[in-house]
Amino acid sequence: MRMKLAAAATMALSVMPLSASADGEVNIYSYRQAYLLEPLLNAFEKETGIKANVVFAKKGLAERLEREGRNSPADIVMTVDISRINDLVERDLVASLDNETLENNIPENLRHPDGKWFALTTRGRLIFASKDRVEEGEITTYEELADDKWDNRICTRSGKHPYNIALISSMIAHHGEEETEKWLEGVKDNLARKPQGGDRDQIKAIAEGVCDIAIGNSYYYGNMLNDENQRPAAEAVRLVFPNAEGRGTHVNISGIQLTKSAPNRDNAIKLMEFLSTEEAQRIYAEANTEYPANPNVSPSGQVAEWGEINPDQLSLQEIANNRNAAVKLVDRVDYDNL
């Protein structure tokens, strides 16, 4: 472990003056795999000389941040899913940031009004359909997933996963709780198997013939195409951008937030600015086949080939606000137990 990493990281009683912080460093709590960030952080270090340290964890980072309070070594939290991002805002763990660069680079609907979060990338929650067993145009909306026609033909991951919760939250926003509950029961009745695995597993299941349609995030499909072992599975499915003709496809974001307690605040802001620039946005979106948040950057060739995405204009805040209702709804429907 690096000795420089704040007094917190040492057992020695080394005390330091209040204003000093480890020079030339920035500490990141990340829900995103370290390898996705690595190329960017290396580029950042080259440009500024600031070294980034990452703690990657799938769970519990918000709790950790909250308990550490003003002494937390974390400067930045990198999170996926609007509800998780909103969680940190509600727990009052993140700072407002009024920053011209970020405001120029990230459109208004993809950032918090007071700068408590900024989206870096967006991803659509799509329907994957078997090329062999589902006709083009046979399914075009989320609503149709509850159609009897798909009985025993759908696969999804757990209904409790944040990505599905966000989708259900958006359905609640558009249709109200009662109708959404009926819809979810309909989807559950159509499941070919108990919800399990991740989004990639649903695409694999279509390739294996377990089901004919599945729900998943756009970048999983892209990443599978880029992995020679998984390419055949991805090639067995066709992408459907649900509700493209209507209100638009449900999108979610990956975002970046500045902590209230940031010991290396200036370095952290530099990193945030850097990640919103066109060059970084290109690299970052491409690394995970996502849509860049910066409108001046067009999606990478591969992502562009999938066709235009027409994102649902529903405010992300509203999706976050419906989260608890969505979770409870999934519990009531008992979606995960066939």
Next chain:
Amino acid sequence: MTEAGTSGETGLGQPLLAKRTSKRWLISAALTTAIVALPVVSVLFLALFPEENIWPHLLETTLPRYLITTFKLMLGVAAITLVIGLATAWAVTMCEFPGRRFFEWAMLLPFAVPAYVIAYVYTSLLDYAGPVQKALREVFGWESARDYWFPEIRTLEGATLMIGLVLYPYVYLLARAAFLEQSPSLFAVSRSLGHSAISTFFRVVLPIARPAIAVGLSLVLMETLNDFGTVDFFAVQTLTAGLFDTWMNLGNLGGAAQIATTMLVFVVILVTLERYSRRRQQQFAARDNRDPIRRFTLSRPRQLICIAVCALPVILGFVIPAITLGQYAWEYFDESWNSEFIRNTLNSLFLSGTAALTTLLIGVTLAYSRRLHDTRGMQIMMRLSSLGYAMPGAVLAVGVIIPLAGFDNWLDGLMRDTFNISTGLLLSGSSFALVFAYTVRFLAVSAGSVESALQKITPSMDMASRSLGHSPGSTLLRVHLPMLRGTLITAALVVFVDCMKELPATLILRPFNFETLATYVYQFASDEQLAHSALPALIIVLAGIIPIILMSRSISNTRSIA
């Protein structure tokens, strides 16, 4: 792992501590217990004063489901571990067949494989794209999953099997120790009264061994309750999974703490059951050491059955996972063997080593204090300090963060106000937090085994030493510890291996840029990239084999074999 065959009392007639001796031992034991019980108390506190009352929703929807699933899982695992554990323990103790001596210790090998690792391995072997189904499709010419039926491994039944395969050694170990301790004359008497071997087994042998088996089973059930890696991967909704869900998806730590409290109720029942079984133990006749076990000589076919019964769990629980991991590790060796891997290995060794020594130190303190003052209060302390073993790792992590961060922030505030300097997060952001969590979690293991080993040392030893003018501390150093050496080494090793495997708490508490072998394995394997994590997984498994061999030797030495 606690040894069976000991009473709940020390059985010492007179107190070993004269009134005028200081209460140092008692005070240090009380302090230790308080520190260890801190995380448990923190979680309970959180559960009692949650920010949002989620009970109505939980009770109405998910909690009954979590309870039923947990109950089913525990029942299933109990059945599997009992059947495998008892059958194999009986075979290697009472029957003579080729390979018996090998199986004596080989039966313990699955212990070395963490449940989540075995789950990853069998998923990669048995899923649609794995070698088993691929071969079947080739042989029968099937095209897709629609053409044939194959059991789903990612189910409650699958999780039951996986967990059962790596936990049955608890039952095997304790049942075997109990069978070894039994007086063969009992068996002979029963046979002479006209009972068959089978009937004798159920009427005489099992009832006498029951307390020991209950101890083994309660350990199995606690481990089952604690499992996160497997149920997470298989999407089986146990209380632990529900706890994570409530905490991570609803962001409701209070609700999670409430589920944790529900789990603690389970645990208290298990602990009580275990204690109760041990209390019964005193009534049984001490066995007569001059009377060695005479093993049955079996016919050929029966010998083959014995071999098959013993070989199957070892093959499924150890050989197949080890070979699979070995193959992957070999293929990806150049990719895996890098500076990062070496650093993670060193991290694991350092953390587990430190935690093993700490638990040993505290375990000895507690057990010896109890020997000096065997009071009701001391017994309660022992029990409190072993509660951590039953806390699911994730809950424990929360329980550790709360007091440590509280302390850090308090100290920091104090220093800022008085000297205008910041001490920062002294404890909660460092590996201290991890060692602390491990210590709380595995103290029961070391304290339990030290306690039961101490009880086997006659008080006259203490008296002789003390009458020669030695203090309690000096007596411990000169008399007890040398006699306990084997136990201490074994206990430390078991804790060491448990720490190497520990996952949920490590994930939440580890400092910046810090991975252990277990977190590294989880990161890749849960992303279905088992091949990349095979080498570290293999190291965890190999480390786990060492204490197994030592443990089994110490049991074999408990009796002379004719």
